[in-house]
Amino acid sequence: MKTNLVMLAALAAAGLVGCGGSNNTPATPPAPAIPEGTTLTLALMETTDIHANVMSYNYYALAEDTSLGLERTSTLVQAARAENPNNVLLDDGDVIQGTLLGDLQAVTKPVACSDTMAVHKVMNAMKYDGGGFGNHEFNYGLPLLSQITNTDFGVTGVSKPAGTCGGPTFPLVLTNVTSVASGKPIVQPYTLLPRTFAATTPDGKALNVSLNIGIMSFVPPQILEWDAKNLAGKVAVTGVQEAAKQYVPEMRTKGADLVVALSHGGLDTSTYSPKMENGSYHLTSTGIDALLIGHSHLIFPKGKETGAAALDPSFAAIPASANVDAINGFVNGVPTVMAQSWGRRLGIIKMTLNYTGGKWVVQPTKTTVESRGFKYTDGTTVVKADAAIAPLIATEHAATIAYAKQPLGVTTDFEMSAYFALVGDVSAIQLVNQAQIDYVKKFIANSTDATISSYKNIPVISCSAPFKAGRNGPSDFTDVAPGASAAAPVGLQVRNPGDLYLYSNNNLQAVKIKGSDLKNWLEAAAKQFGQIDPTKTTEQDLVPSYGTIYNYDVFYAEGNALTYQIDVTKPAGSRIVNVLYQGKPVADTDDFIVATNDYRAGGGGAVPGIDGSKTIIKSPDANQTVVSNYLIAQGAASGKVTLANNGSARSWSFVQTTTAGPVILRSAPGHLALAQSSGIKNITAESSTPDASGFSKYSVDLSK
Amino acid sequence: MRIKNAASLTLAFIASAAALIGCQSPEAAPASAEIESVSMVAAQKHDVQAERRLRNWAAQGLPVAQRELGLLYESRPEQRDEAQQLLEHAAQKGDTEAAFQLAEMLRVGAPGHVGAPDKALPWYQQAAQQRHAKAALVLGMLFNNGEGTPRDLAEGARWLNVASDLGNAHAMFLLSNAYREGRGVAQDPVHARKLLEESAEHEYPPAQQELAMTVENGDAFSAKDELRASHLLKEATEHRHNNWNRF
Numbered sequence: 036m037k038t039n040l041v042m043l044a045a046l047a048a049a050g051l052v053g054c055g056g057s058n059n060t061p062a063t064p065p066a067p068a069i070p071e072g073t074t075l076t077l078a079l080m081e082t083t084d085i086h087a088n089v090m091s092y093n094y095y096a097l098a099e100d101t102s103l104g105l106e107r108t109s110t111l112v113q114a115a116r117a118e119n120p121n122n123v124l125l126d127d128g129d130v131i132q133g134t135l136l137g138d139l140q141a142v143t144k145p146v147a148c149s150d151t152m153a154v155h156k157v158m159n160a161m162k163y164d165g166g167g168f169g170n171h172e173f174n175y176g177l178p179l180l181s182q183i184t185n186t187d188f189g190v191t192g193v194s195k196p197a198g199t200c201g202g203p204t205f206p207l208v209l210t211n212v213t214s215v216a217s218g219k220p221i222v223q224p225y226t227l228l229p230r231t232f233a234a235t236t237p238d239g240k241a242l243n244v245s246l247n248i249g250i251m252s253f254v255p256p257q258i259l260e261w262d263a264k265n266l267a268g269k270v271a272v273t274g275v276q277e278a279a280k281q282y283v284p285e286m287r288t289k290g291a292d293l294v295v296a297l298s299h300g301g302l303d304t305s306t307y308s309p310k311m312e313n314g315s316y317h318l319t320s321t322g323i324d325a326l327l328i329g330h331s332h333l334i335f336p337k338g339k340e341t342g343a344a345a346l347d348p349s350f351a352a353i354p355a356s357a358n359v360d361a362i363n364g365f366v367n368g369v370p371t372v373m374a375q376s377w378g379r380r381l382g383i384i385k386m387t388l389n390y391t392g393g394k395w396v397v398q399p400t401k402t403t404v405e406s407r408g409f410k411y412t413d414g415t416t417v418v419k420a421d422a423a424i425a426p427l428i429a430t431e432h433a434a435t436i437a438y439a440k441q442p443l444g445v446t447t448d449f450e451m452s453a454y455f456a457l458v459g460d461v462s463a464i465q466l467v468n469q470a471q472i473d474y475v476k477k478f479i480a481n482s483t484d485a486t487i488s489s490y491k492n493i494p495v496i497s498c499s500a501p502f503k504a505g506r507n508g509p510s511d512f513t514d515v516a517p518g519a520s521a522a523a524p525v526g527l528q529v530r531n532p533g534d535l536y537l538y539s540n541n542n543l544q545a546v547k548i549k550g551s552d553l554k555n556w557l558e559a560a561a562k563q564f565g566q567i568d569p570t571k572t573t574e575q576d577l578v579p580s581y582g583t584i585y586n587y588d589v590f591y592a593e594g595n596a597l598t599y600q601i602d603v604t605k606p607a608g609s610r611i612v613n614v615l616y617q618g619k620p621v622a623d624t625d626d627f628i629v630a631t632n633d634y635r636a637g638g639g640g641a642v643p644g645i646d647g648s649k650t651i652i653k654s655p656d657a658n659q660t661v662v663s664n665y666l667i668a669q670g671a672a673s674g675k676v677t678l679a680n681n682g683s684a685r686s687w688s689f690v691q692t693t694t695a696g697p698v699i700l701r702s703a704p705g706h707l708a709l710a711q712s713s714g715i716k717n718i719t720a721e722s723s724t725p726d727a728s729g730f731s732k733y734s735v736d737l738s739k
Numbered sequence: 740m741r742i743k744n745a746a747s748l749t750l751a752f753i754a755s756a757a758a759l760i761g762c763q764s765p766e767a768a769p770a771s772a773e774i775e776s777v778s779m780v781a782a783q784k785h786d787v788q789a790e791r792r793l794r795n796w797a798a799q800g801l802p803v804a805q806r807e808l809g810l811l812y813e814s815r816p817e818q819r820d821e822a823q824q825l826l827e828h829a830a831q832k833g834d835t836e837a838a839f840q841l842a843e844m845l846r847v848g849a850p851g852h853v854g855a856p857d858k859a860l861p862w863y864q865q866a867a868q869q870r871h872a873k874a875a876l877v878l879g880m881l882f883n884n885g886e887g888t889p890r891d892l893a894e895g896a897r898w899l900n901v902a903s904d905l906g907n908a909h910a911m912f913l914l915s916n917a918y919r920e921g922r923g924v925a926q927d928p929v930h931a932r933k934l935l936e937e938s939a940e941h942e943y944p945p946a947q948q949e950l951a952m953t954v955e956n957g958d959a960f961s962a963k964d965e966l967r968a969s970h971l972l973k974e975a976t977e978h979r980h981n982n983w984n985r986f
Contacts, residue, residue: 086977093969102966133977174980215784259783261981271783277776309776332974348940377973485816485850506956540948540975542983582956637909637986639945641916647909647986648880655983 069244072237073390076401077246078119079295081374081382082108082126083329084169086133088377089157089428091420094135094435095539101417105157107409108378109421112161115383115407121232123248124162127329128169128299130154131183133377136435141175143438151201152183153431157424163205164228167252167297168212169330173262177269188221189214190269208297210251211278212258213271221270225251225282227291234390246388246395249291251282253298255312255330264655274309275300279321287322292395293388296323301331301373302350302366304357316357319367324397325384326369332376334406336364341414364404370397372404380408439530443663445670446524449678451535453513454702455715456501457563457578458735459689461589462682462713463513467536468497468591469681470665471630471658475545478652479628487651490547490628494616496597497630498556498588502537505581509703509729513537524675532663541632543661545652550614551623552644553590557599557611559642560588564610567603567737572696577603577735581701586640588631592616595684602690603737612690632658689717692737701730769796771803778807782814797825805829806837813844819852830862838866839874846877846887856887867901875902876910883913883923892923903934908941909986915946932960939971944982947975 082105091104101107116122131137136153140146151159158166172180177193180186185202187195191214209222228248236242256272273281275298286294301313311317315328328335337346345351350361358367364384365371372382387401409417425432451463475495482488503513513534519525533539548556563586565579578584590597599614614621628651638646654661669676676682700718704725710718710733717739722732774796781789790811796804809825812818823844829837842862848854860881866874875898881887883895896917902910915934918927935953938946951971957963975982 093973096969100966100969102970132980170981171977256779257981257985260984268785271780274772274776274779276772307772309772309779348937486848489850506952538948538972540944540972540979542944542979583952585952633983634945634948637943637945638913638916639949641920641922644884646880646883646913648877648884648886653984655980657979 069234069242069390070236070238071390071392073234073242073244074398075121075232075234075244075246075388075390075395076119077121077123077232077386077388078115079248079325079327079382079384079386080112080115080122080124081297081327081372081384082124082378082380083299083327083374083382084129084332084376085126085154085378086129086171086376087131087137087154088134089136089154090425090432092432094439095533097436097439101420102409103377103379104420105154105161105378106420106424107418108381109157109161109424110418111381111407111409111411113421114418115381119383119385121230123164123228123230125250125295125297125327126158126163126166127297127327127374128167128252128254129171129329129376130158130166130169132171132174134435135439136431139435139438140431141179144434145179146183146201148182148196148198148200153428155183155201155203156427159204160423160427163203164248165205165226165250165297166203166207167250167299168207168209168222168254169299170254170258170261172254173258173265176265184222186222188270189217189219190221191216193269206250208250208252209254210282211253211256211273211275213273215269215271224278225249225286227286227289244390246292247290249286249289249294251279251286251294251296253278253296253300253314253318255300255314256310257312274307274311275314276307276317276321277309279318279323283322293324293397294322295325295327296321298326298328299330301328301333302335302353302359302371304353304359315371316359316366319369319371323369325386326366326371327382327384328371328373329376331373333373334375334380334408335371335373336361336404336406338380338408339405340408340411342410343408343414364406365399368399370399370402370404372406374406375408380406382406439528441529443527443529443532443666443670445666446526446675447516447519447677447681448521448524448675449682449713450517450519450709451513451515451682452517452706452709453501453504454706455700455710455713455718455733456504456589457584457587458700458715458717459685459687460710460713460715461591461685462678463515463535464499464501464589465591465684466665466676466681467499467658467662468589468630469593470662471497471499471543472591472593473665474543474654474656474661475628475630475652478545478654490651493547493626493628494592494596495545495628495630496590496592498560498590498635499536499631500560500585500587500589502585503534504584504587505702505730506584509725509731512703521677527666529663532659532666536659536662538632538634539657539659541634541658543630543652543654543656543658544633544636544650545628545630545654546636546645546649547626547628547651548644548649549623550621550625550627552649553621553625553627553629554611554614554623555643556588556629556645557590557601557614558608559640560586561601561603561610562607563587564601564603564607566606567692567694567698569604569692569694571694574697574699574732575694577698577700583640588635588640589687590629591684591686595686597686599687600690601687602692604690604692683714689737691739694737698735698737699732700735701726701728702733704729704731706731707733768799768801774801774803774807778804778811781807782811800828800832802829802832802834802837805832806834806840809837810840813840816849819844819849830865833869835866835869835871835874838862838869839871842866842874842877856881858887860887867898870905872902872905872907872910875899875905876907876913878902879910879913892917894923896923903937906941908938908943908946911935911938911941912943912946912949928959942974942978942982943986944975944978947971947978951975 303313374380374382516525812822826841846859879899918931955968
């Protein structure tokens, strides 16, 4: 009860400070004389990299995920508060972006000024004392950020809606970002949190004392590269050390008893540069008392629970001379914590201060640091969700699930499936390739970069793979819009493009290659097939394993202008023949631009020569978004995608071979009729009983 | 030719201006971090005073200032030649980043300047020998692909190994592929997996995806772990926003 009252008073004071900015000296209650040697124990609690994980829920899988989410972090906070009556709860940034909930509230249907983002609603209810920023806060642009933090940044062209907008009710700080126009910090660079805490005098009596906790916050200078389009020319970023050195003395002068750095960066112990991304290590020399870090989603110090994960190798590799104690949580003697990400952990720095020479002095030997996870009690039991959280954002949670299922405004007259993608069906792949080609052609046509626009006469082709094709068993196949026919088309939902393009992590990239590279690439893809011996009379698997089926790239050019054949009787590496572009054989010296994803362009699948060095376009757009947008555009133009235009351009085929014995393709049971109606002529029969894993064996006739 | 003369004239002018200013306010040579801070101000705010300070320091022959001014000029096509000259000066004085940036400039080229990987190679070598991770990575790729030098997979793998030891996540991933397939090194699936884990830990997007795919199914090195796979992909998805142009 007493704790609650103190917390209420503290929040009220924090609110005042938040509005008044950093220039106000906090209203400190008249301080009682504090006897020398009085001790005070308090806990600094940290969350970091919440990334809009409010519920313990996965919106892509539409399923519960009890390993993450603020609704469970809240339970950790309650327990830590019960253990430490003197406490403050702080957040280290990357709050608003990272789940479909975040995208919905920021992009698809941005929250109104009068409303508050779901994650902030919950943080307000959890009674945070203060927060910093992370790089991802800038992903949605400054106007929205200004609104949802109810802060006027003083940046040209960015105006906060009039009046008070919904946002955090706790103060936010940001120390190393200034407005180019005004030269001033876009957010107050620091604030002091005045708190009344229970201390103990040397003779053992209880004494309430006031303590000013100063907080500051730092983001990586790289925000100017990652969010250049939102930030270039508008804001400037200072190195973390320079910014800290500028403000720490001022905070002390204004009465900060403790200075806490919320640093959204990891621990890079190499020589300091103001341009470094993970500069937190270099804050330890600036006079701060505690360091709350993030950005790298790691656990620091090593977890204390039974069965805790081993110390992250990047910490283990830090040289001893750097003076980083990753077991006890000290960096150059400064207590330091990183609470992983997604609300999975709560950082707790429990420190004891001793009143010496008229000021509070941190006692390092009586300071403990913990990065506490959901299983902290016994190493196995996951903490329960705080039941008070879910009702706060029930509407937003339901809206996000509804968004995932929302129609795209386009219908299809064919079933887009991957059941027979390995024998030539492109019904689930051609659309992805068309969307990628469309994107890259427009990108080149609209580019203001002289090098990129000089590529406008090079043919743009595309590749994509049957990502969801049996890797996780017979139920794991793309099958969008089953039952669709020309007579009765089926509407597509936001989630269906997810199935057409399984991986939400991929960004579209394009590489510029030669004809010789293209042939090597096709050979690499064709490794997915087993080598078929035509003389063998026993059964042979056409595709022995689906383990790396995402490497089976299928190439396509507009109008099906690129065609090729695969001879599965040959050994891997010499199977590709008859590669034709516009009817002519492709020469080794021909140029092509291939639209693909960042995985392949950056060396994924080990395609010879495709290692990142040939990438010409690195798009900030996700392949999934590119496909969705293409579908929406098709919907707007004609209302539908069709088998004739978007699903039947088979760019590749097998070199015809007669085999003495059966050749089989394992796929999901019950789709022989689909193969026949789609004109997949080389599928001739289905086994009457599934194999041990539940796959049907479909007979493949390689002579057709 | 004309441009070159103009550039050297400008440099001569800067030198004399710097000498004057030097008389007015003698100051100790600034630390690298200070020069870089000023350079950040010049680039981010288009601040002419900051750019002038950089020019003065560059004219005094401070390699960090020459490099930073070179990078600033490189963003302006009309100052490309000056940029190249400044980076060369800095690199010749041993500035590692300048050597790397000069190599990139030469390898990639620009409209009117054909990319010249062979001319870039010695600068990459200088930077890599001075422990520049990304320079070692690019060297590895040049040797693997036979660009600017005859193809040499063993030499390619050797440089990827240097880059990987210096913490470059992209190199770790390519080297992991090399060990898995035995390209330029003896096949070693254990080491390949270790490098894959390390690269994913350092957020190289293809490594995060490949490791997710691997643990989703399980293999000889780790049991099937769908939760870890989903978390790796979640991580990769979230980082998509800053990784799009990071590697």
